[in-house]
Amino acid sequence: xxxxxxxxxxxxxxxxxxxxxxxxxxxxxxxxxxxxxxxxxxxxxxxxxxxxxxxxxxxxxxxxxxxxxxxxxxxxxxxxxxxxxxxxxxxxxxxxxxxxxxxxxxxxxxxxxxxxxxxxxxxxxxxxxxxxxxxxxxxxxxxxxxxxxxxxxxxxxxxxxxxxxxxxxxxxxxxxxxxxxxxxxxxxxxxxxxxxxxxxxxxxxxxxxxxxxxxxxxxxxxxxxxxxxxxxxxxxxxxxxxxxxxxxxxxxxxxxxxxxxxxxxxxxxxxxxxxxxxxxxxxxxxxxxxxxxxxxxxxx
Amino acid sequence: xxxxxxxxxxxxxxxxxxxxxxxxxxxxxxxxxxxxxxxxxxxxxxxxxxxxxxxxxxxxxxxxxxxxxxxxxxxxxxxxxxxxxxxxxxxxxxxxxxxxxxxxxxxxxxxxxxxxxxxxxxxxxxxxxxxxxxxxxxxxxxxxxxxxxxxxxxxxxxxxxxxxxxxxxxxxxxxxxxxxxxxxxxxxxxxxxxxxxxxxxxxxxxxxxxxxxxxxxxxxxxxxxxxxxxxxxxxxxxxxxxxxxxxxxxxxxxxxxxxxxxxxxxxxxxxxxxxxxxxxxxxxxxxxxxxxxxxxxxxxxxxxxxxxxxxxxxxxxxxxxxxxxxxxxxxxxxxxxxxxxxxxxxxxxxxxxxxxxxxxxxxxxxxxxxxxxxxxxxxxxxxxxxxxxxxxxxxxxxxxxxxxxxxxxxxxxxxxxxxxxxxxxxxxxxxxx
Numbered sequence: 001x002x003x004x005x006x007x008x009x010x011x012x013x014x015x016x017x018x019x020x021x022x023x024x025x026x027x028x029x030x031x032x033x034x035x036x037x038x039x040x041x042x043x044x045x046x047x048x049x050x051x052x053x054x055x056x057x058x059x060x061x062x063x064x065x066x067x068x069x070x071x072x073x074x075x076x077x078x079x080x081x082x083x084x085x086x087x088x089x090x091x092x093x094x095x096x097x098x099x100x101x102x103x104x105x106x107x108x109x110x111x112x113x114x115x116x117x118x119x120x121x122x123x124x125x126x127x128x129x130x131x132x133x134x135x136x137x138x139x140x141x142x143x144x145x146x147x148x149x150x151x152x153x154x155x156x157x158x159x160x161x162x163x164x165x166x167x168x169x170x171x172x173x174x175x176x177x178x179x180x181x182x183x184x185x186x187x188x189x190x191x192x193x194x195x196x197x198x199x200x201x202x203x204x205x206x207x208x209x210x211x212x213x214x215x216x217x218x219x220x221x222x223x224x225x226x227x228x229x230x231x232x233x234x235x236x237x238x239x240x241x242x243x244x245x246x247x248x249x250x251x252x253x254x255x256x257x258x259x260x261x262x263x264x265x266x267x268x269x270x271x272x273x274x275x276x277x278x279x280x281x282x283x284x285x286x287x288x289x290x291x292x293x294x295x296x297x298x299x300x
Numbered sequence: 301x302x303x304x305x306x307x308x309x310x311x312x313x314x315x316x317x318x319x320x321x322x323x324x325x326x327x328x329x330x331x332x333x334x335x336x337x338x339x340x341x342x343x344x345x346x347x348x349x350x351x352x353x354x355x356x357x358x359x360x361x362x363x364x365x366x367x368x369x370x371x372x373x374x375x376x377x378x379x380x381x382x383x384x385x386x387x388x389x390x391x392x393x394x395x396x397x398x399x400x401x402x403x404x405x406x407x408x409x410x411x412x413x414x415x416x417x418x419x420x421x422x423x424x425x426x427x428x429x430x431x432x433x434x435x436x437x438x439x440x441x442x443x444x445x446x447x448x449x450x451x452x453x454x455x456x457x458x459x460x461x462x463x464x465x466x467x468x469x470x471x472x473x474x475x476x477x478x479x480x481x482x483x484x485x486x487x488x489x490x491x492x493x494x495x496x497x498x499x500x501x502x503x504x505x506x507x508x509x510x511x512x513x514x515x516x517x518x519x520x521x522x523x524x525x526x527x528x529x530x531x532x533x534x535x536x537x538x539x540x541x542x543x544x545x546x547x548x549x550x551x552x553x554x555x556x557x558x559x560x561x562x563x564x565x566x567x568x569x570x571x572x573x574x575x576x577x578x579x580x581x582x583x584x585x586x587x588x589x590x591x592x593x594x595x596x597x598x599x600x601x602x603x604x605x606x607x608x609x610x611x612x613x614x615x616x617x618x619x620x621x622x623x624x625x626x627x628x629x630x631x632x633x634x635x636x637x638x639x640x641x642x643x644x645x646x647x648x649x650x651x652x653x654x655x656x657x658x659x660x661x662x663x664x665x666x667x668x669x670x671x672x673x674x675x676x677x678x679x680x681x682x683x684x685x686x687x688x689x690x691x692x693x694x695x696x697x698x699x700x701x702x703x704x705x706x707x708x709x710x711x712x713x714x715x716x717x718x719x720x721x722x723x724x725x726x727x728x729x730x731x732x733x
Contacts, residue, residue: 004518004553004585008305008384017589018548021526025602025643049577050546050589053539054531136375143374159372164402164626166714168548169640169702173709187386189377276333 009196013046016184018168019147020050023129023182024057026172030129030182034060034087036076037247038204039133039185042193044083045200046184059086061130063118065110066093067228067249075205090121108229110249115298119155122179129172129180137189138277141292147186153177155298190277191270198263210243210261221254246277303379306512309388309403311431312413313423317444321413321482321503322376322389328489329504331378373403382508397674398626400430401714405700408512409438411503416449416479420462426659428463432470433622433676433716435693438510439475442503447481451494469662471693474510478503516586517695520611521552521560524642524698525604529575529591544575544591545600550642550697551690552608554592555583561612561726562598563605563688568726569596587697603644605688607724613698614720615686620654622678622692623671627705627712630670631679637712639683641701647684648703654678681715688724692716 006014023030032047034040047056060080064073080087092113095101101116122130136143146162148170163171172180185193197204214225217236229251231237242255243266260266310318326332376387388403404410410431414424431439441463449455456479467475478487479495480503486492489504501509529544554560558571573593574581584590592606600606607613625631631650639648656668656677664678671677692699703713 004516005304006588008303011305011587014548014587014589018526021546021548021589022643024527051527051529052577053534053536053542053544053575054529137377140374143376144372162372163711164398164714166402166405166702166711167696167700168406169642169700171640171702171704171709171711173638173704175709187375187377189379189384191379192384274333275335 009192009199012185012188012192013049013196015168015187016043016046017050019170019182019184020047020131022170022172023131024051026170027129027180029125029127030058030131031061031088031125031127032056032058032131033133034062034076034080035133035247036062036072036079036205037133038193038197038208039135039188041079041202041204042185042188042196042200043131043133044079045196045202048083056083056085058131059088059125061088061090061121061125061127063114063121064089064091064093065114065249066091067110067251069205069207069224069244069247069250069253071205071207072247075203079203088121088125090117090124092117095120109252111252112294112297115155115294119298122155127179128174129182131182131184133185134183135188135190135193136186141295145183145186145295147183148172149181149183150174151179151181151298153179155179157181157295157298159292159296191267194263194267194270198267204263205247207244207247208266210241210258210265212239213242213255214238215240215242215255222257224250224253224255226250303382303384304512305384305386306409306507306510307386307388307407308409308411308507309390309400309407310411310413311390311400311404311427312442312444313415313418313421316413316415317482318389318413321411321442321444321480321488322387324482324485324488325387325504326376326378328485329378329380373399380504380508385507397426397430398624398714400427401434401624401626404431404434404436405714407434407436408515409440409507409510410436411440411442413442413444414459416443416445416452416455416459419459422660424463425466425662428467428472429470429657429659429662430624430676432472433624435471435696437473437512437515439472440503440506441475441477442482443477443479444482446479446486446495447484451479451492453495453497456498466662476500476506476510478506515696517551517690517697518586519552520613520690520695521554521558521606521608522550522586522613522690522695522698523547523554523590523592523606524550524644525600525602525606526643528601542593543597544573544593545604545606546589546591547643548589549584549586551586551695552611553583553585554590554606554608556580559609560594560606561609561724562594562600563607563613563615563724564686565599565604566724566726567596567598568609569594569598571595603642605642605644607688609726612724613688613690614722615688615724616720616722617683617686618651619681619683619687619689619720620678620718621681621701621715622676622718623703623713623715625671625673625675625677625713627710628673629705629712630672630675631713632670637703637705639681639687639701639703639715641687641689642698644687645704646687648681650679651682652680654680679715687717689717689720691719694719 095117215222390400390403480487575591701715
């Protein structure tokens with residue numbers, strides 16, 4: 001092994017920086033999807049590495065379902081301000097009010113409603129590319145995703161007709177109205193993300209660490225007790241010491257009982273984990289093809 | 301202990317058991333989680349008549365599960381204490397060769413699966429030839445379903461002999477043959493009690509230890525420029541005139557103070573600073589991403605390339621290349637495309653289809669009328685502006701390109717350049733090499 005050697009995180013890092021710079025070089029109006037979650041936190045650091053000392057050449061975009069953890073939105077707003085980035089937030093609430101999105105009768109989850117909200121924001125700002133923090137190891141349909149994922153004028157993903165991606169040569173060409181989703185973290189695993197957070201000493205929202213929370217037992221998981229879907233009679237409610245492993249909406253994000261108070265603790269916990277991170281997301285359990293169906297419709 | 305990454309792809313014919321092999325690797329190396337196993341069991345009731353199907357781990361799309369095939373490249377990740385692995389599971393259908401090229405283009409190692417009952421078939425040759433063409437340094441021939449031939453050493457040797465007949469015609473340096481049963485797990489992670497005659501490593505043992513001493517070219521310095529870094533209104537006065545050239549080093553090493561040539565201008569300059577987010581560095585190497593500041597104010601923009609004065613690249617507008625054709629509309633001489641090479645996209649016309657490789661015989665057929673989808677052949681292409689490049693065999697990053705069809709924007713070909721007859725020279729009389 002000579003001194004010109006990169007370890008696995010350095011490899012993943014230079015691959016992601018190369019992709020971010022291709023986006024800056026190839027697209028007119030790119031945006032970076034920033035939720036405040038751990039994956040997009042890594043994306044921000046990679047964007048700094050790709051574009052500093054210049055200003056970040058793209059705004060941040062977040063679709064706020066109205067069911068976000070408040071800790072997450074606080075973190076999102078603060079980080080964007082610290083980085084001097086323009087943060088655009090579009091809400092499902094507003095999309096519903098304006099008729100851009102319609103809830104099905106009795107539909108409480110905002111998961112599906114994010115899709116029209118996102119597509120409307122893309123149209124409003126004429127974004128030709130949205131960078132997301134999705135990883136292939138998260139889910140089976142994601143495992144088939146390209147770095148540069150082409151979406152037609154309706155925002156749809158066609159998994160059977162993807163552009164072949166060869167070497168590091170990304171075909172970024174679009175016709176008018178078409179759109180690209182770009183995933184620089186495609187090759188990262190959950191463990192890589194946390195190891196990168198540790199190496200780069202990145203701040204993450206407090207809910208990733210162990211805290212006391214009232215939880216309700218629902219669908220085999222502990223969900224945060226909340227006013228949106230209040231505990232029904234007969235549902236067990238308990239105050240537990242928990243953390244979240246992956247962050248979705250407050251009504252669908254499972255909490256795991258955990259004493260982890262540091263990034264080192266979290267890494268040790270993941271190393272010993274026997275379920276995947278998406279195992280705690282009720283939105284993915286709906287069916288074997290839940291993610292595939294949402295992605296075809298224009299999901300992140 | 302630093303951990304590195306091995307990228308590998310698996311290929312074989314339909315039903316050779318590729319997905320089962322990956323499932324087995326993940327299962328036996330304890331890289332599968334309980335909810336994944338649970339999901340497997342759920343789908344077993346629907347599609348497998350109650351039998352757990354390890355292939356369902358990688359066949360993620362609905363059509364794949366229904367038809368029991370792999371449509372597209374699926375990426376999987378697992379780690380052992382020694383290494384991290386990125387697997388590209390590439391399908392074996394004849395019509396999906398483009399996916400194999402996609403999955404294999406970044407691989408350190410290819411696993412070619414052979415059904416021990418069928419032996420070497422056209423697809424085995426095709427996949428091995430593609431691995432060779434793409435200059436994948438390591439090959440594993442996994443002779444699968446050994447249980448169905450009674451763990452016969454003789455059968456294993458026959459298949460190895462079939463391979464060794466055509467391997468000398470290819471560019472692969474390192475080949476390993478492993479007898480295994482993906483379904484039962486023999487010689488995948490654990491050594492098999494059925495093959496006392498086999499003394500080599502298990503598949504995982506080999507993947508963990510195969511020496512991948514840098515695939516990267518560390519000789520000729522190449523920095524294709526992706527983006528020019530110019531802060532708008534920097535607070536730090538030192539950055540007022542900052543003009544950095546950002547890119548991923550595609551070959552060699554660069555040092556502060558080194559003389560470089562800026563192409564296509566052909567102008568020499570000196571590296572003033574190698575800027576990174578973590579501070580300026582004295583040197584940087586392939587494949588790091590950096591931002592280089594030069595002493596002189598010369599014309600450099602996206603698509604330019606900084607190169608060292610030693611081992612200069614070739615250049616030209618009339619190029620010869622091997623291509624894998626990836627589109628249903630066949631390639632004929634005279635067609636125009638966009639050619640993307642490093643960070644540079646130019647107009648190009650294919651002036652001649654020189655030959656086509658027959659996958660059955662591995663013979664070269666001269667002057668075919670066209671190249672159809674999944675054909676591999678040699679072409680001549682003329683570009684509107686000169687391309688600064690290396691032969692693919694010397695540098696995979698500066699020797700490769702893709703062709704894009706105007707209008708549809710489809711990626712229609714993967715190209716591998718041959719050496720150019722002309723080498724870049726610096727402009728200007730004041731500078732003597």
